[in-house]
Amino acid sequence: MKDFLLLWGIILVFSSSGLTQNESDVKISASYNKVSLDLVMLNLEINHQLEFEYEESDIKDVIITASFKKQPLPLALAILLNGSGLGYEIEGKRKVTLFPESERKPKRSAPLTVNRRDFGISGVIKDGQTGETLPFANVLVLGTSIAGSSNVDGFFSLFNIPSDTVLLQVSYVGYQNLIFQLMPDMDMEALELDMSVDGVNLSQVVISATKEGQMLNASTGIGRISISPIALAQIPSYGEKDVFRSLQLLPGISGSNESSSGLYVRGGTPDQNLVLFDGFTVYHVDHLFGFFSAFNANAIKDVQLYKGGFESKFGGRISSVVDMTGKDGNTEELNMGFGISMLSFNGFVESPFLNGKGSVLIAGRRSFQSGFYSNIFDSYTEANETSTEVNQNLGRRFAQQEVQPTTYFYDLNAKISYRFSDDDILSLSFYNGEDNLDNSRNVDQNSFNRFFGDNSALTFNQENTDLTNWGNYGSSLKYSHRWNNKMYSNANISYSNYFSQRDQSDVTNIVRNDSLFANNRGTYENNDLRDVSFKLDNEYKISQNNQLDFGWQTVYNNIEYIFTQNDTNTIIDRQDKGVTNSLYLNDRHVFNDKFITKAGLRASHYSVSNKLYIEPRLHMTYLLDESIKLKAATGQYYQFANRIIREDIQQGSRDFWILADDETVPISSAWHYIIGASYEVKDWLFDVEGYVKDLSGLSEYSSRYAFSGTGRDRVLEYEESFYTGDGMVKGIDFLIQRKTGKLTGWLSYTLGEVKYDFPELSAEPFYANQDVRHELKLVGSYQYKSFDFGMTFIYASGRPYSAPTGFYEIELLDGSTSDYFEISDKNGLRFDPYHRLDLSATYNFKLGTSKANIGLSMFNVYNRNNTWYNEYDIIEGEILETKVSLLGLTPSLFFNWTLR
Structure with a gap:
């Protein structure tokens, strides 16, 4: 009430101060950030020929922060002096007298x-x-x-x-x-x-x-959180704002999956999230093996996260939705900027055209192979270790050369927008992000001799090719039209392409005593996913209390996956095509200003199974008063495209996308049940949500060598199998957020459980790989003068895993032996708890009229050894366990500059 009365008081100030024609002729444009009042007045005297009268003691220690364009003089003064305790009077056109408000004579103003x-x-x-x-x-x-x-x-x-x-x-x-x-x-x-x-x-x-x-708004709906890319710079990072890494700090999203930028939302996996950028679907969100996300925050305007129970407008995924809106570009003036860190450099340029009706934005980013980048890469691949191989024909060991892989990533965003009128907007958005890795090496005769001495009786050459690249292309053309105050439509046609290729081969030629030994082995993988979509979304406001959303969506998928071995043995060769046509309807209704419902229905026809899938959705919110909100949601969800994870963690990006066929690979589905409450006041938000997800049609993939046949016909063959199961997810999220002031941030805690039931894999239900029982996160930012300080702390209980309990030897046909592990119960063990502390400090300053900042970020400040996975070897009849850790203490410097 106090703030409300203050606002009306300011209204009376400028309405009663005699806003005459002469006074309104003086238009003021200004921008001040923590500038003393005497300097503000000097600026106004020079630029606007104003004359000020005041007592020095009255303006001492008065600091002004304000920005406005072409305001009438009385309104400009009211804004500048708001909260300063000073009043003003205007004589003529340009003479201003300042005095303490306590000395102001009360004036009556006409309403x-x-x-x-x-x-x-x-x-x-x-x-x-x-x-x-x-x-x-x-x-x-x-x-x-x-x-x-x-x-x-x-x-x-x-x-x-x-x-x-x-x-x-x-x-x-x-x-x-x-x-x-x-x-x-x-x-x-x-x-x-x-x-x-x-x-x-x-x-x-x-x-x-x-x-x-504040950096986030968690009170916008059931399971929905709004994120500000602008404010993310306050969160510790690697020199750049990282949208997906910041999302991992929210309640209900796992923050301990350090090796992936993908989101594990309320027990779901990353492929169960619908990720949209300007309307097109993004199927892969990682750079640098998951250490860095694939999106440049300089190109993102808004992020909406739906952790569950999302409305009928969204479909095709069973866990969550991340809806990102790209920047259109500056419609006022040319702007540009760049940034550099120890990992990458980035830049952007934006500009209006055609008198501000159009705008264009181009933003790009590329990594460079600094020592910092290489340290991260080595932590995730162990690529520089010298290894040895045993060659049976030689009967001795030979060493490979140490090699420095060539690797980099980049991404590029571009967007052009044009306003034909106040009611019509056309925009074209483009995105491309890619990672490239060349880990190839050669061992020739000279290299061999350096390791083992000159051996003229033997000629040796080995060529190892190891090329990997993966990434995304995406583009969308959107036309928006406002029919009237009640009706608004968006038409969007988009194209998305995810690709992942790996070519790995070893060609060895050895000549000894005129005998040639040649060995050619390797694997080749290619996963190519194409998505062509059309969407028509409509909003119709029946009344202030009733809004209807409806639309039509068509998605065409063409997914190819081939996996071959030694150029001749085809392990998998799939080409999946399918069309999904969907209609949706959602009605939002407000009853008695207290009870809000969103009832929706989505119907999808999937061409592969030739079936119709009906998805009802319901949201309910009840406002007890201005501060307390009760909420609940339920709904059914289907997923037709799935990412399959292969077992070998040491082989880089070993996942592939396929379409469900309702036979070998089932169509996934989920029921969401959510209930919660929130209490919100001016500076604080307290929020709690409990959730249950009933999952069915889950898929897991296994590929391994196994013996077939008997006796002399017994051979070792490569087998691949898809397993089908169900799952149950349940948990509760708590959030305490301080929204305003110099110190802002949040404390969140999630208690959760994820259990799968795959009868062919395990006789009993088991905890899923992403099951984390307890997760606590503390995020804070503090502003002091020109400095921004950031802190994040994460604690998570250990994830489950399987481990060898023993081993046995099998004699192969050539007389050699091979060791095989006996494995524990599926995910019957747990890693140690995960925790880390990150800190950052940023100094903001001006270079002339431009803006800049420089800072230091410290990842894993106390150098915690968090386990990523375990490796197992059999050494002299014993199983040797080696813990592979994630990143330790990692500092990073960064610098950013913008023209405006």
């Missing part, structure tokens, strides 16, 4: 004249500096229960507005809250609400703003 009642408004919410539209921003009519949110293009509409002089409150994660007053002479169907990241960016009739700037 604003109301011309309209019970009407509708619509408009767009933007970043006041760049002109970027802001999706999913919340709009509230102060003093009422009338509220809504902007859509993916930043448009909003509200109905039943009580008068044309009410105050609107706008909030958006990572930005300051905005208070906007309607005025009788406004065009109520073309409002523009400009928000600010750093200061108080005020539009024509905006009165004030309060500081928010």
Whole structure:
């Protein structure tokens, strides 16, 4: 109430100060960040020919933070002096007298004249500096229960507005809250609400703003969290904001899977997440074997995460949705920037064209093979270790050369947007990200002689080819049209391609005593996934309390996977094609300003099985009062494309995508059940959600050598099998978030359990690989003058694993023997608990009119040895266990610069 009265007090200040025609002729544009008032006045005297009168003691220690464009002089002064304890009077056009508010003589002001009642408004919410539209921003009519949110293009509409002089409150994660007053002479169907990241960016009739700037908003819905890419720089990283690594710090998402940027959401696996970027699906989210995510935060405007119970608009996945909106580009002026860390460098450029109707953004990033990069690579591949091989024909050991692999990753984003009118937007988005690894090596005669001495009787040559590359292409063309205040449509056609190739071969030629020994062995894998989609999404507001969303989606998948051995033995050769046609309907209804329901239905026809799949969805929210919210959700979900994980962890990216055929590979499905409550006040949010997921049609893949036949016909063959099972996930998420102030952050705790039942793999249900019973996360950021300090701490109980309990020897046909392990119960053991502490410090400064920051990030500060996996060898009749650890203490420096 105090803040509300203050806002109205400011309104009275500038309305009663005599906003005459002469005064409004003076338009002020300014931007100040923690600048002393005497310097502000000097700037205004020089740039706007103002004259100030004041007592030195009255302005001492007054600091100004504000930003606005072309504001009338009284409004500009009201904004500048808000909270300073100073008042003002204007004489003539340019003379201003400042004095303490306590000395101000009370003035009576005429109330604003109301011309309209019970009407509708619509408009767009933007970043006041760049002109970027802001999706999913919340709009509230102060003093009422009338509220809504902007859509993916930043448009909003509200109905039943009580008068044309009410105050609107706008909030958006990572930005300051905005208070906007309607005025009788406004065009109520073309409002523009400009928000600010750093200061108080005020539009024509905006009165004030309060500081928010939190990194996430976890109170937007059931299992839904909004993330601010702008604010992610405060979280410790490797010199760059990393969206997916930041998502892993949220409750319900595993933060201990350090070797993957993929998200394990509430017991699900990464392939069970629908990842969208500007409407196209991204099937692989990793760089550098999962250490780094595949998205450049400089190209991302908004991130919406749905941890479960997501509405009928989304389909094709059974766990969660990550919906990312790319930046359109600056519509106000040219901007550019770059950054460099010990891992990579990045840059972007954005610019308006055609008088601001169009905008373009290009952003790119590439790693370079620094010592820091190589240390990370070595930790994940152990590529530089010298190894030995036994050659039976030679009867001796020979050593391979040490080799430095050539490896790098890159990604590129581009987007062009054009506004034909206030109602029509066309945008084209493109993305490409790729990793390349060349781990090839040669051992020739000279190399052999260096290891074993000159041997003229023997000629030796070995060529090892080891080439790997994987990545994504994606593009979308979107056309948006606002039919009227009630109807809005988006049409999106997109293309996505995930590819993963590995060519690994060894060719050995040995000549001794005129005898030639030649050996050619290796494997080749190629997984190529193509996705062509069309989506038509519609929003229709029946009334302020009732909105209908409906649409049509078509997805065509063509997935090829081939795995061959020694050029002749084809292990897997699949080509899957399928079309999924879906219709969805979702109705949002508000009853008595207290009870909110979202009832939806999705129907999908899958061509491979030629069946129709019906997916009902239901969300319910009840507002006990302004602070307490009760919520629940349920729904059914189907998944038709699956990523299969192979067993060999030491072979790099060994996963592949296939389409379910409802025979060998079943169609996965899940029922979600969620119940929770939240308590939210100005500075704090307390949230709890319990969840259960009933899974069916799960697939696991196994490939191994096995004997077939008997006697002399007994041979060692390569077998591959798909196993089918069910699963049950249950858990509870707790979140305590401090949203405002210099110290912000959150504390989260998840208690969960993931159990699978695969009768052919285990006689009893077993804990899934991603099962983590307890996970605690603490995330904090603190601002002190020009410094930003960040801290994250993660504790997670150990993941389950299987291990050898013994071994046995089998004599092969050539007389040699081979060792085979006897394995424990499926995932019957647990690794030690995982925990680590990360810290960062960033110094923000200006280079002329441009912005820059430099900082240090420390990963795993106390050098915890967290186990990634165990290796097992048989040495002299004993099983030797070797723990392979994840990264230890890893510092990184970074520098970033932007023109604006």
